Amino acid sequence: NAGVTQTPKFQVLKTGQSMTLQCAQDMNHNSMYWYRQDPGMGLRLIYYSASEGTTDKGEVPNGYNVSRLNKREFSLRLESAAPSQTSVYFCASSVSGTRGPDTQYFGPGTRLTVL
Amino acid sequence: AQSVTQLGSHVSVSEGALVLLRCNYSSSVPPYLFWYVQYPNQGLQLLLKYTSAATLVKGINGFEAEFKKSETSFHLTKPSAHMSDAAEYFCAVRSNTGKLIFGQGTTLQVKP
Numbered sequence: 407n408a409g410v411t412q413t414p415k416f417q418v419l420k421t422g423q424s425m426t427l428q429c430a431q432d433m434n435h436n437s438m439y440w441y442r443q444d445p446g447m448g449l450r451l452i453y454y455s456a457s458e459g460t461t462d463k464g465e466v467p468n469g470y471n472v473s474r475l476n477k478r479e480f481s482l483r484l485e486s487a488a489p490s491q492t493s494v495y496f497c498a499s500s501v502s503g504t505r506g507p508d509t510q511y512f513g514p515g516t517r518l519t520v521l
Numbered sequence: 522a523q524s525v526t527q528l529g530s531h532v533s534v535s536e537g538a539l540v541l542l543r544c545n546y547s548s549s550v551p552p553y554l555f556w557y558v559q560y561p562n563q564g565l566q567l568l569l570k571y572t573s574a575a576t577l578v579k580g581i582n583g584f585e586a587e588f589k590k591s592e593t594s595f596h597l598t599k600p601s602a603h604m605s606d607a608a609e610y611f612c613a614v615r616s617n618t619g620k621l622i623f624g625q626g627t628t629l630q631v632k633p
Contacts (some may be wrong), residue, residue: 448623507553507572512564
């Protein structure tokens with residue numbers, strides 16, 4: 407049982423390049439999330455998917471797109487990377503995002519640098 | 522709207538001393554509250570959560586937190602710090618749409 411996995415672990419991009427961050431969970435969770443972590447700002451929600459087939463914007467969605475490929479996989483795409491997107495990106499999943507004190511389980515993160 | 526404030530971005534304690542990390546929340550509905558820990562170069566791991574069943578919540582690694590509605594607080598404590606407790610700690614509140622809203626984080630340093 408791997409939990410939440412993310413690829414790649416590290417990535418360096420040049421301004422304007424595109425890339426997709428991959429996330430998968432093997433816990434049969436319905437809800438999945440993408441966050442970015444910046445120093446002194448905690449974690450901020452980029453996009454989330456309450457269930458397979460649905461996606462919604464979070465607090466900081468500009469410059470990103472997401473795809474909920476199936477129940478297991480939730481990818482985050484940067485179409486044209488900017489230095490402001492240099493950050494650590496975390497994927498998380500939970501049984502259901504809409505009920506009760508649902509615990510979110512986090513992946514190990516992707517450290518992205520945009521030059 | 523819900524929000525979380527963590528008082529103190531850095532806390533330093535000696536090994537064996539009391540750990541106290543402060544968290545205050547704002548919520549218009551009875552809150553669900555969480556403490557997560559992040560060790561260097563790792564993802565976040567749940568320490569404990571408040572679900573309204575009991576005001577004193579015990580978590581992993583000897584941590585506990587007390588929900589105080591009158592003070593809108595959910596401070597994290599541990600009686601005796603260990604070197605392995607050095608990490609960043611995040612308080613979070615669940616919004617009424619199900620999303621987690623995180624505080625800014627508190628880095629705990631443990632000195633030998």
